[in-house]
Amino acid sequence: MLLAHPTLHRSRAxxxxxDAARGVEGVTVHDLYDCYPDFDVDAEREQAxxxxxxxxxxxxxxxxxxxPALVKQWMDLVLEFGWAYGPGGRALEGKTMLCALTTGGGEAAYQPDGVNRFTIPELLRPFEQTAHLCKLRWADPFVxxxxHRDDPQALLDAGRRYADRIRALSAEVSP
Ligand SMILES: Cc1cc2nc3c(=O)[nH]c(=O)nc-3n(C[C@H](O)[C@H](O)[C@H](O)COP(=O)(O)O)c2cc1C
Structure with missing residues (x-):
């Protein structure tokens, strides 16, 4: 799992x-901002x-x-031509990619008639297309x-659903 939060010590969601994902067997959590505070992403290590x-x-x-910006830097440096895409670029072929994100805006805000006008799947199109170009299977995002609502129980419930989702996807992809 790639985690990208610039201020994780202040994060609630x-x-x-x-925390919930760490409880799933077989999960490796890789904290990008912790590893690369200077944005000096080690492409070889990430590819491995x-x-x-x-x-x-x-x-x-x-x-x-x-x-957050480090994800873009990570993509720019890690998803190399000839490795992730282009001639001979098949390193990620057949793997599955799940984007999991938290939003300040409520669900109604991410509708055609809401303040943000576009749905989350629409706004994630560049990620979806990146996955497609790299021959990754795109899983429906977990959102x-x-x-920002002060509702710790709702977050714990979301954590449980998240862990279930990761478990289900892991079962699908395991050889
Ligand atoms: C720089 C910045 C930009 C943000 N942009 C958005 C946004 O475009 N849409 C949205 O719904 N929330 C936005 N937010 C709210 C964050 O998504 C929210 O604070 C975060 O999901 C909370 O998670 P955490 O408790 O793990 O920090 C933004 C927050 C920051 C600090």
């Missing part, structure tokens, strides 16, 4: 989700980690209708909306 896992979960808080 992603901290709860990642990706190669070793059939299910790639990318978890992040939704920032400006996208992921927790309205996380």
């Amino acid at each position: 992603n901290a709860t989700l990642i 980690l990706l190669s070793a896992h059939p299910l790639i979960v990318l978890q992040f808080p939704f920032y400006w209708y996208s992921a 927790v909306h309205g996380v």
Whole structure:
């Protein structure tokens, strides 16, 4: 699991989700901001980690209708031509990719008539297309909306659903 939160020590939603994910057997949590505070992503190390896992979960808080900046840097450096895509670029072929995100906005805000006008799947199109280009199977994103509400029980419930989802996807992808 790739976790990308620039201020995890202050997180409620992603901290709860990642705690739940850690409880799933076989999950490796890889905290990108902890490993690369200077954005100096080690592409070789990241490629080796990706190669070793059939299910790639990318978890992040939704920032400006996208992921925090280090995710972009990670993609730019790790998903290399000839490795992830292009001639001979088959390293990720057949793996599954799940985006898991938390949003401040409520579900109604992410509708055509809501303040954010677009749905989350629409806003995640660049991620979906990146997965497609890299021959990854795209799983329906796991989204927790309205996380600023002070509702610890709702977050714990979301954590349980998240762990169940990861378990189900892991069972699907295991050889
Ligand atoms: C820089 C920044 C940009 C944000 N952009 C969005 C956004 O585009 N849409 C949204 O619904 N929430 C947005 N938020 C709210 C975050 O998604 C929210 O704070 C986060 O999901 C909470 O998770 P955490 O408790 O793990 O920090 C933004 C927050 C920050 C700090």
